[in-house]
Amino acid sequence: MAEIPENKVHLVGSWRTEVGDCDTFVHIWEYQRYHGYHASLNAIQHHPDFPAFDAKLKTLINSKRTSLMQEFSFWPTTPPRQLGGLFELRSYTLHPGNLLEWETHWRRGLKARREVMEGVGAWFVQIGELNTVHHLWQFADLEERKVRREQSWSVEGWGETVHKTVPLIQTMKSRILIPCPWSAVA
Incomplete structure (x- = not known):
């Protein structure tokens, strides 16, 4: 998803927690302001592969927090x-x-x-x-x-x-x- 230019998002990095909240992943994404955030969400949600990806991902996630x-x-x-x-x-x-x-x-x-x-x-x-x-x-x-x-x-x-x-x-x-x-x- 980050590699698709229309999504207007850049992945800074992805990490897994070794010490602290274990079994947790941290992802830092850069958007082009709030407009880029909304455009990115819209583009991702309308991508033809997203529903299957999202359904599979939800089976792996216990909780999610976004800021x-x-x-x-x-x-x-x-x-x-x-x-x-x-x-x-x-x-x-x-x-x-x-x-x-x-x-x-x-x-x-x-x-x-x-x-x-x-x-x-x-x-x-x-x-x-x-x-x-x-x-x-x-x-x-x-x-x-x-x-x-x-x-x-x-x-x-x-x-x-x-x-x-x-x-x-x-x-x-x-x-x-x-x-x-x-x-x-x-």
Whole structure:
């Protein structure tokens, strides 16, 4: 479906959860704004192969959650790349009304964090679980993740970012993801 141009959708990546909500898959799709989202849904639902595909897929799915998100302007999503390893998806539910403040601190903090590691992207939910922020990181393995996260604390500005953003957060979640064979970012 993603390869059909009329669907106006780009698959950023697909991953299965290794640690966290097991037996769960995460797919990140880019649409051409809301118009592209609606056009994509319409095109997919009217594709002749869709009813059989949808019927088979529903036999495999226990539950499904969808959010419409926007990427942060200061952290554009990485283009397709194949680096191997694993990914960490970190999700934060903020107290209502704190998104702008969180973004302001993370703009500065990301500069510090980029000295030791590069993220894949960051998004905030506009429709779905509101006040939620997600960011995705890629590592060779869990040991590299540990080392890079420890190195972050020695970079000026990172500790201050954490200190200022933690009070804005209601809940935090971390999942370790393994890319599916067809994932564009893997």
